[in-house]
Amino acid sequence: MISLNINDKTYQIDADRDMPLLWAIRDLVGLTGTKFGCGVAQCGACVVHLNGEAVRSCVTKVGRAEGQKVLTIEGLSEHNDHPLQLAWNEISVPQCGYCHSGQLMSAAVLLRENPNPSDEDIDHAMAGNICRCGTYPRIRKAIHMAAELQKQKETTE
């Protein structure tokens, strides 16, 4: 048995330690917000946070996550109100939406590390996430908006 801490909840799963974290989260834990896109760390649809760092769960062995803190899209905020989620909704960023769990998880690390990112910073941080619907212009715009929302939140808190 492997003990996983996902979104501050503990799950005991019976899995091969080499199973990618992606499939453990999706098939064994049953959280399906994290997506399968390529299986080879090319597209970013499967990005989750492992101890606060963005990792591609399709190439991260579940054994490596044992006893660590995993955050998935379902745990990004309690009420779908992370500044990025609010901005995504305000700008209607997603089209099909499939890649956006990964987009948001990548963007969340960027925004935490760099509260005021430039276009170049955004391009650099988000270059690992493919969107076949081509929502990139809106992703850029929404990250800027989220940065503003984050600042407002900090000043009111």
Place this chain on the structure above:
Amino acid sequence: MSTEQVSRRNFLRMTSVAGTALCLGFYFPSSAEEAEIINAGIADGIKDFEMNAWIHINVDGKVTIFNHRAEMGQGSYQSVPQIIAEELEVNMKDIDIRFAQGDRKKYGNQVTGGSSTIRTSYKNLLKLSATAREMLILAAANKWGVTAQECFAEAGHVIHKPSGKKFHYGELVVDASKLTAPANIVLKERSAYKLIGKPLKRQDTPMKTDGSAIFGLDKKLPGMKYAAVERSPRLHGKIVSYDATAALKVPGVQKVFKVRMGVFTIFREGVVVVANSTWAALQGKKLLKVTWDDSGFEHISSPVIFERQQQALQKEEGLFLKKQGDPDAAVAAGKKTLDLVYQTPYQSHSAMEPLNCVAHYQGDKVEIWGPIQAPEWVQDYISAQLQLPLEKVIINMTFLGGGFGRKAFMDYPHEAALISKEIGAPVQVVWTREDDATQGPYRPGISYRCQASVEEGEIKALKFRMAGQNNDQWRSGKKLTTANRSTSEGFLAPYYKSIPNISFAEVQFETPIPTMWWRSVYASTNGFAYESFLDEVAHAAAQDPMDLRRKYLQDERSQKLIDKIEEVSGWKKRNKNEGYGVAITECFASTVAQVVKVSKDNNGKVKIDQVWAVMDCGWYVNPDIIKAQVEGSIVMALGAATIHEITFKDGMVEQRNFYNYKMPRITDIPPIEVFVMDNTENAGGVGEPGLPAFAPALTNAIFDLTGKRIRKLPFDMASV
């Protein structure tokens, strides 16, 4: 009349008698454009009907709408209820939208393709919702003993104007359900719209930002198994034998067997590994040893394909789709003629959600859940293949993680149904990215030969010929005797009025490669050839490319579109060191003009500075969704023009995953500005028409800047 229909009718009637809801739907008489509106409560007198409860209002005033089309990113989940809410006079937030099951008797054509959802249904949807509103108003008026003229509807209530009394819709549905649907409903003028035409936020965004939207891959059933299929690396390979020893040793792998799924009119073989997790199934698949028989089909390679196409274009006239005047004579006698060849590549749809499907076969029926663009085609196909009555094949729609045409076909649900039947349990089949990239079907690669005669600045004749696979061939399985119906797709109709001699012909060309619709279909490749060629004609005629289009697109609608693109792009104010290119294409009843601006960076490399697009889709619902679709189409077109292509070598696809079928990324995207024309023409498509104009606008801009003409896609921006 069948028992099934009688019992359904009784059910509907009982629903109404019990006084729980107002259900309004359409009656689809075979293929009528204008649907008759039916009130489920009193539909008893109508012979032989199946009704779709398109709008359902219950006693709590809750409105449920069944979306008959797929949501694959294009926005039907928002735009369909936005139409209904307008005439029904309800708030968007009070509408619950659900995906309809596949059922053509109830919903008519459900194939989400051809950018058709709004343009083929908006008139009926407006009429239906206005009818429901009028029935609720009449029910209220009857209760109060006043005339309907004294009442109006607003935000889910009927209000009596003189007294200010009001009922919410829920209080009226029982009475309304006993009324005859009124005829001669007056629809609102566009200027009176409160919702239509407004950039409302999409209702599906919140569930796409917290992981709760259920895509095909997210569907889970109790006791569901997972399956992966090893497929032939070579097109049409058949299994000679396989060794499953190693695969069966993977913990969690339960069964390995052969499966044979239909791809249009042919069949494909594979070895399926069934397991208790996707990972175990994928591990097992890797360890299979399969011996393939690759005989019986040509082991095709890309250079041969294009060489043959281009030879054929020089030798054959082909089958004419359209011919006016005598372009042959005009070109033969022309003083100044052009004769040029353009080439466009095969492409994969590569939706972010790989193909997948859940099936549960239960002896006398099979139920399917998946990312499906064409539910009734899947229903037809599985019904025929598994020999089950149509109504025993239940197709449930999920959100689609992209479709672009690929998810309109039946192979992956068919495969899932066969596997579930074999194992006697529900199963989810997951295609890997490699399966998705190497199996097709693909957008066909096409070569074009374009000829023109130009005299004293006037276009005397245009002669277009294409050689490339015909998607209809794959669907029918028969040798076609008429020209590809899409040979002139993308070309604007007003040119036929101003240019005397024009022809479009198809030189038939087939290979064993399965091909199918890819976003904007033939316009995506025709547009490059025809709009590049017009640019070359403009230069040959010593005319500004924008002026040439203005001169030959003489109708008012085209002129307004040209005015707009010229204005927003600053076409006339362009500077010396900037390259500007224009292209205008039409498909699925919408016309799009694009201008691309390029310049050289500090290292002398050509870069895209800006893209402007103007969409004329006539009557429209949500301008923000339209802008998003055009932005996305431009990004997809940028990839297909400058980044990726599918190539074949010895009967195998060379690309396997995003490391060698590279996608545009955020770093590749220039600023894109989209404008939507305002007019009252019939609604046109939105999801696809923004794509075709981009590639020619880009290459025309590069010519403007550098004098270098690009006639073959894709090309590498870095090496221009």
